[in-house]
Amino acid sequence: xxxxxxxxxxxxxxxxxxxxxxxxxxxxxxxxxxxxxxxxxxxxxxxxxxxxxxxxxxxxxxxxxxxxxxxxxxxxxxxxxxxxxxxxxxxxxxxxxxxxxxxxxx
Amino acid sequence: xxxxxxxxxxxxxxxxxxxxxxxxxxxxxxxxxxxxxxxxxxxxxxxxxxxxxxxxxxxxxxxxxxxxxxxxxxxxxxxxxxxxxxxxxxxxxxxxxxxxxxxxxxxxxxxxxxxxxxxxxxxxxxxxxxxxxxxxxxxxxxxxxxxxxxxxxxxxxxxxxxxxxxxxxxxxxxxxxxxxxxxxxxxxxxxxxxxxxxxxxxxxxxxxxxxxxxxxxxxxxxxxxxxxxxxxxxxxxxxxxxxxxxxxxxxxxxxxxxxxxxxxxxxxxxxxxxxxxxxxxxxxxxxxxxxxxxxxxxxxxxxxxxxxxxxxxxxxxxxxxxxxxxxxxxxxxxxxxxxxxxxxxxxxxxxxxxxxxxxxxxxxxxxxxxxxxxxxxxxxxxxxxxxxxxxxxxxxxxxxxxxxxxxxxxxxxxxxxxxxxxxxxxxxxxxxxxxxxxxxxxxxxxxxxxxxxxxxxxxxxxxx
Numbered sequence: 001x002x003x004x005x006x007x008x009x010x011x012x013x014x015x016x017x018x019x020x021x022x023x024x025x026x027x028x029x030x031x032x033x034x035x036x037x038x039x040x041x042x043x044x045x046x047x048x049x050x051x052x053x054x055x056x057x058x059x060x061x062x063x064x065x066x067x068x069x070x071x072x073x074x075x076x077x078x079x080x081x082x083x084x085x086x087x088x089x090x091x092x093x094x095x096x097x098x099x100x101x102x103x104x105x106x
Numbered sequence: 107x108x109x110x111x112x113x114x115x116x117x118x119x120x121x122x123x124x125x126x127x128x129x130x131x132x133x134x135x136x137x138x139x140x141x142x143x144x145x146x147x148x149x150x151x152x153x154x155x156x157x158x159x160x161x162x163x164x165x166x167x168x169x170x171x172x173x174x175x176x177x178x179x180x181x182x183x184x185x186x187x188x189x190x191x192x193x194x195x196x197x198x199x200x201x202x203x204x205x206x207x208x209x210x211x212x213x214x215x216x217x218x219x220x221x222x223x224x225x226x227x228x229x230x231x232x233x234x235x236x237x238x239x240x241x242x243x244x245x246x247x248x249x250x251x252x253x254x255x256x257x258x259x260x261x262x263x264x265x266x267x268x269x270x271x272x273x274x275x276x277x278x279x280x281x282x283x284x285x286x287x288x289x290x291x292x293x294x295x296x297x298x299x300x301x302x303x304x305x306x307x308x309x310x311x312x313x314x315x316x317x318x319x320x321x322x323x324x325x326x327x328x329x330x331x332x333x334x335x336x337x338x339x340x341x342x343x344x345x346x347x348x349x350x351x352x353x354x355x356x357x358x359x360x361x362x363x364x365x366x367x368x369x370x371x372x373x374x375x376x377x378x379x380x381x382x383x384x385x386x387x388x389x390x391x392x393x394x395x396x397x398x399x400x401x402x403x404x405x406x407x408x409x410x411x412x413x414x415x416x417x418x419x420x421x422x423x424x425x426x427x428x429x430x431x432x433x434x435x436x437x438x439x440x441x442x443x444x445x446x447x448x449x450x451x452x453x454x455x456x457x458x459x460x461x462x463x464x465x466x467x468x469x470x471x472x473x474x475x476x477x478x479x480x481x482x483x484x485x486x487x488x489x490x491x492x493x494x495x496x497x498x499x500x501x502x503x504x505x506x507x508x509x510x511x512x513x514x515x516x517x518x519x520x521x522x523x524x525x526x527x528x529x530x531x532x533x534x535x536x537x538x539x540x541x542x543x544x545x546x547x548x549x550x551x552x553x554x555x556x557x558x559x560x561x562x563x564x565x566x567x568x569x570x
Contacts, residue, residue, distance in 0.1 A: 019354030031457035054165030068211035073178025075205035081186035089465035
């Protein structure tokens, strides 16, 4: 059992470093989408919620698990859709940007 | 390959997509792709989970799981799709809150589930930490939502001994965890749940509306940690990786955000920022000699300028005036005036929020200048037009050490030849601080709704 715990701890520690390293240089305009995107990612608790409801053996566990799946689905789906909506706008002006620059240059 | 190995491989795939997604979200080019990649990873993870065995049998209640998911999707998609972009911060807050709630529920259920088997102490500890952090994130996000949605006052709510009381709540929660570890009592678990809920509320109450975005980022990070704790309990590497990634990057992001406001995180969380309106030098007298003008005056000034800097703030978004502002910029450019937008990192209600709002109004990307660049340009600008911003151009941040915003980087609107303020009233801004720039002799104020005023200005510029 101790070995399993150690293995999880290893994953935890490495993930901390990856998490910090990965967003070290983010332009401030992307802070909001980044927050929203990572918000969607922790919606992975949906997997945990499914396992809990799927393993429920009493009514109490069923009710709690059912609520957990609803909340986690809200988190995942809402999180990804909102982030995409934000980023859609950044995308929209991308094709215009180079063109406009050319016009100024010419 | 066994079933479990295959599922674990799929989980590994998902975890990889999450890392790539976070990486992608940090670059303007790949951000959207990154988000889609993470969504794909999530679908794979959820799909694989349907085939997983729990306690040696296939998932029970598959019908219930699907039903709950359908309910969640039916509520989430329209909400996320159709809520106004100005309401985005509260939307993120609420989606984060429900995630925290889910993590907490998973931990509670797991505690009830494993209690009969007398779990090892560390298992119980993970569960209890999951409950504590998840619930704090849930109730804290709910209050943050209420503040941003203006269901309650955005001002900090303070009372004597608040910090001490919050400390007592925090220590009380930890003491309860120890007691539960020793006793293994489920009754105490419910007490912990209630206490964590109260702690989340009490923690957020003293934080002012302007600082709530930083808080949401922190709570986002908390939810990640709660998910990681659930991952330990359920023995899921996927949950540990995803939760920790969000937890770690969230804390860093929170620090970056508070840095953009020129303050430390501790200062944001514990100083009840803006609760005291200091009577600094500029805010002294009742009588204020401000000069106000009409939209026509503004139009004349703008038409004859060669370089105009637009400084939008949250008031612009509230008045839904982004489109009119863009129209004004276009009309002015048609007259040969050089126009660009100066974007403060915390303009709007979240870092980057203003960029999103202006992008929605089809403002060309290259007209947006970040603060440092804008400040260089402002020295040679003829007119700085401030629309619905206040604190982000308040010179008190530079030269009044007694001001609560002292040290915050600002856009130096005062460097421009003329400063025009479109304001609803003389009321101070979101942080509740007087702005001496309003009394500056080169400043002209135009009172009224930003959208109305701008529409009149556009008409006047066109006819000029």
